[in-house]
Amino acid sequence: MRILKLKKKDLKKFLESISSFGELWAPVKKGNRWAFQPTAPDNIDLDAGRTILPLKKFMVPQKFTMFKYNKEGYTPELSNIPSRIVFGAHPCDIAGLNILDKLFTENFPDPYYIERRKKTAIIGLSCLPDEFCFCNETGTDTVEEGFDLFLSETGTDFYLVWIGSSLGDDLMRMAENLFSEDIAFEDIQKFTNWKKERAKKFKVNIDLTGMPSIFELSLNSKIWDKIGERCLACGSCSMVCPTCNCYDVKDTVELRECKGERNRCWDSCTLHEYSLVAGGHNFRANRSDRLRLWYTHKLESFIGAYGKPSCVGCGRCLVTCPVDINAYTLAKTLREEEVFFK
Amino acid sequence: MIDNSCIAGDRSNPFLPEMMRIVRRFDLTSDVRFFQVRPTEASRALTLYYKPGTFMMVSNPGVGEAPLSISSTPSRPGLIEFCVRNVGHVTNSLFRMKENDEIGIRGPYGNGFPxxxxxxxxxxxxxxxxxxxxxxxxxxxxxxxxxxxxxxxxxxxxxxxxxxxxxxxxxxxxxxxxxxxxxxxxxxxxxxxxxxxxxxxxxxxxxxxxxxxxxxxxxxxxxxxxxxxxxxxxxxxxxxxxxxxxLERRMKCGVGKCGHCVVREVYTCLDGPVFSYWDVLNMKELIY
Known part of the structure; x- marks a missing residue:
């Protein structure tokens, strides 16, 4: 992959020069957290922590229209998807997108996802972990694909910029003079030193080795009933998880006229209706059944299907769940029993 | 993978249904009705192919979409048949439809019988x-x-x-x-x-x-x-x-995206709905 140098003071100039591609979205402070918002290059918080919602909100919006219909038939809604530049995507979130790519682009490719993915330029930015990050344990603290450009901190006055796609190359060429190919040996050293320093900063110690077997062995464990009793079935974990992609489909119809639309909206397997079928049979009537589905899907089943967990270590479930059920407490409980659910 | 030309619906967008016309309907029991449908576009009728045991997503615009097993056989091309029990929104609305009314269909989906x-x-x-x-x-x-x-x-x-x-x-x-x-x-x-x-x-x-x-x-x-x-x-x-x-599950897409029919690492809509008893023993939750 091509790697170039960009002076930190030139970042603003660079973002201004690529503005013709689309609207710039970047992490902006919202209360005591951050959120991806449309913003001017001046207002970007370069030290932003995790955003409330991950990048999936750009590719699979909370709610969107798949098609409209009238007496003549169905018309897909694909033409009004905006071009956007998303700046400041952290490695874990890009890894989350790579997982969504598998789900949405293999086996019956989803045109809504693909169109949004194509029209969104992803400019990644390296970050430092806070007390909830564990991307080092899930192998997502660095990403090698899934972005157009990736800016890595070096602890000095420049970024190292990875060109990850043909679009990324186009964007770089819109301000080619700001980049330099002149990477010296000491630059490499500064970069590796920064990475070593970063590795020391992780605080969450979550051990995911052998998780599939542990899940398989614990499927009938009473732990699930206890966690189920604690779970509020609020669905917050699914909303903030970068790899939760379940959705519901609802039709709306206009009164009087024979027309309407079919919409998709986020759903969560922790909600009661998730596995309810017509006739009233609910395959997962208990909260413990649904919660077990959530975590076995992330930490066991996905490993079986793709060889790695679909948890990217972003720590969002750790900061979001009101009753402290999250990847960390769950893995720890399955390993050491009743650590967190006394 | 099934040859695309045999699939009902839009080739570039798996979520867009194809219009089909209800040809015939009658009651099988007090709450199950039999429907025969055929593609509105006559030339499509004979190219549709499906395996026994597969299902289709049937839409009634404005009400919603539901997965329905195919009851007809591919050895008698031209018409697709469904048995519908009046239990949910979509099936209830199908019971209000008559001959020559149009419904949306996409599929077939699933592995079917081998x-x-x-x-x-x-x-x-x-x-x-x-x-x-x-x-x-x-x-x-x-x-x-x-x-x-x-x-x-x-x-x-x-x-x-x-x-x-x-x-x-x-x-x-x-x-x-x-x-x-x-x-x-x-x-x-x-x-x-x-x-x-x-x-x-x-x-x-x-x-x-x-x-x-x-x-x-x-x-x-x-x-x-x-x-x-x-x-x-x-x-x-x-x-x-x-x-x-x-087997049966709640489904919202039929194409392995919405997540509702997932059991462990298996999507009932892609890897099923036909499973062997060994699969069922091997994967807790598949039946109960």
Whole structure:
């Protein structure tokens, strides 16, 4: 992959020069957290922590229209998807997108996802972990694909910029003079030193080795009933998880006229209706059944299907769940029993 | 992977249904109605292909979409048939539709029965209640390609004569000498039922001419039926991976995206809905 140098003071100039591609979205402070918002290059918080919602909100919006219909038939809604530049995507979130790519682009490719993915330029930015990050344990603290450009901190006055796609190359060429190919040996050293320093900063110690077997062995464990009793079935974990992609489909119809639309909206397997079928049979009537589905899907089943967990270590479930059920407490409980659910 | 030209719906957008016209409908029981549909675009009618055991996503614009098993056989092209029980929003709205009304269809989806593997084998088809809907497809397919199969047993159980789906069609099949057609009702409240009275499991003792090693069984019915029927099939010494079941789940997309039908690492819509008894034992949650 091509790697170039960009002076930190030139970042603003660079973002201004690529503005013709689309609207710039970047992490902006919202209360005591951050959120991806449309913003001017001046207002970007370069030290932003995790955003409330991950990048999936750009590719699979909370709610969107798949098609409209009238007496003549169905018309897909694909033409009004905006071009956007998303700046400041952290490695874990890009890894989350790579997982969504598998789900949405293999086996019956989803045109809504693909169109949004194509029209969104992803400019990644390296970050430092806070007390909830564990991307080092899930192998997502660095990403090698899934972005157009990736800016890595070096602890000095420049970024190292990875060109990850043909679009990324186009964007770089819109301000080619700001980049330099002149990477010296000491630059490499500064970069590796920064990475070593970063590795020391992780605080969450979550051990995911052998998780599939542990899940398989614990499927009938009473732990699930206890966690189920604690779970509020609020669905917050699914909303903030970068790899939760379940959705519901609802039709709306206009009164009087024979027309309407079919919409998709986020759903969560922790909600009661998730596995309810017509006739009233609910395959997962208990909260413990649904919660077990959530975590076995992330930490066991996905490993079986793709060889790695679909948890990217972003720590969002750790900061979001009101009753402290999250990847960390769950893995720890399955390993050491009743650590967190006394 | 299925050849794209055989799929109903838009080739570039798997979520867009194709319009089909209701050709015929009539009641099978008090709450199950039979629908025959054909593509509005006449040239499409003969190119549609599906395997027995697959399903389609059926839309009524403004109400929603639901997965329905295909009851017809690909060996009789032109029309697609569904059995619909009036239980939810979409099915309820289908009951209000008449001949020549249009509905949206996309599919077929799912793995279906492994037709190629079943060739040359003996078949035991066990259906209960609405389980007749997907298994009728397999049964008619096997009868239309009669030379490809060995002995064929059909075991069909219903609560009472009024609740038996396709009772006339199956009753006529009892005349055939190339099919062991065995029908039973739990209770005969009409006093005129010409076949067996008793549970569907009571029919198993009449299965004689099979070699379990080369026999496949296909089951579909209400959840309570599985346990007892499985016991009977195991008593016949049919290997677990040769016992096939057509399972049901909530589905919103049919194409492995919405997540609702996931069981462990398996999507019922892509990897199912046909699973073997071994799959069921291997994957907790698949049935219950």
């Amino acid at each position: 037709i190629e593997t079943l060739k040359g084998r003996d078949l035991i088809i066990v259906m209960g209640g609405l389980g007749a809907a997907p298994l009728r497809s397999l049964l008619l397919y096997a009868l239309d390609n009669r030379d490809d199969f060995g002995e064929i047993y059909l075991l069909h159980g219903a609560k009472n004569p009024h609740e038996m789906l396709f009772r006339k069609e199956f009753y006529d099949m009892m005349e055939r000498d190339d099919l062991h057609c065995m029908l039973s009702v739990d209770k005969d409240d009409t006093g005129k039922w010409p076949a067996k009275v008793g549970l569907v499991t009571s029919l198993f003792k009449e299965i004689k001419h099979i070699d379990p090693k080369t026999t496949h069984a296909a089951i579909c019915g209400p959840p309570v039926m599985y346990r007892f029927v499985l016991q009977e099939l195991l008593k016949l010494k049919i290997p677990k991976h040769q016992i096939l079941m057509n």
